[in-house]
Amino acid sequence: MSERPHLLIVDDDREIRGLLAQYLEKHDFRTTAVADGKEMRRVMERSHVDLLVLDLMLPGEDGLTLCRELRSRSQVPIIMLTARGEDVDRIVGLELGADDYLPKPFNPRELLGRIKAILRRTAHAPRDPSPESVRGFSFGGWRLDTVTRTLKETSGREVALSGAEYRLLAILLAAGNRVL
Known part of the structure; x- marks a missing residue:
């Protein structure tokens, strides 16, 4: 990837969105932070996203529903980041297509390490078709x-x-x- 990887943060907590975006931008990522699935879709229709950080508990559609929907049409890597840290929640998230699952509270350095590891593994994978071509x-x-x-x-x-x-x-x- 010659340009900075684009990360999409989907979390209804404004403070977490802002802090995550700020932290990840300091580590040379381009970020877009949104509060719900509707905004997530809008961003993904208009631009390429290299990795998605997705909260589980969102207003309207929950993160599991969004993960399932995304996985049915996209291979974008997904890290679930959520306060629901029970084993069953992690298992369901991974089974629905999340690439990783990190319970809140979390260490930002651990999230950064997981993001970098996933991007290393997917750097040479074929990209999803451009939003304009998927009609x-x-x-x-x-x-x-x-x-x-x-x-x-x-x-x-x-x-x-x-x-x-x-x-x-x-x-x-x-x-x-x-x-x-």
């Missing part, structure tokens, strides 16, 4: 555009979807033939 899914005469969040028939007629309907359809289509 959605086609199925049975329909097209779901994941950038504009619209559903259209091949004739061009657009069908209105609620937020929940869009998310459900996107998750089902991203899973392909896998049972969810």
Whole structure:
């Protein structure tokens, strides 16, 4: 990676977001910090992210749901960073696709070490397609555009979807033939 790696921090605690961003920027990372899944999606649609630091307990969609959704369409490394440190929470997070799991409170140097280790392992892995090239899914005469969040028939007629309907359809289509 010739440019500074871009880390996306998703945590609803403003203080933790700010401190993490500041600490990681001092260690030569470019950071974007957001409070929820909606903002996370917006950032990921507009820019390449090298690693995601994801809190488990978020307003709206929780970190496990976001992790599952991301993993169905992306190989971006994910470190779960959360106050829920029970064994079962760690196991579920890892099974849903997180690359690592660090319970709060945590040592920032340990998080930095884990980030660097994951980025070393993934430095030569193929990157996810650019956000501009991933536009959605086609199925049975329909097209779901994941950038504009619209559903259209091949004739061009657009069908209105609620937020929940869009998310459900996107998750089902991203899973392909896998049972969810």
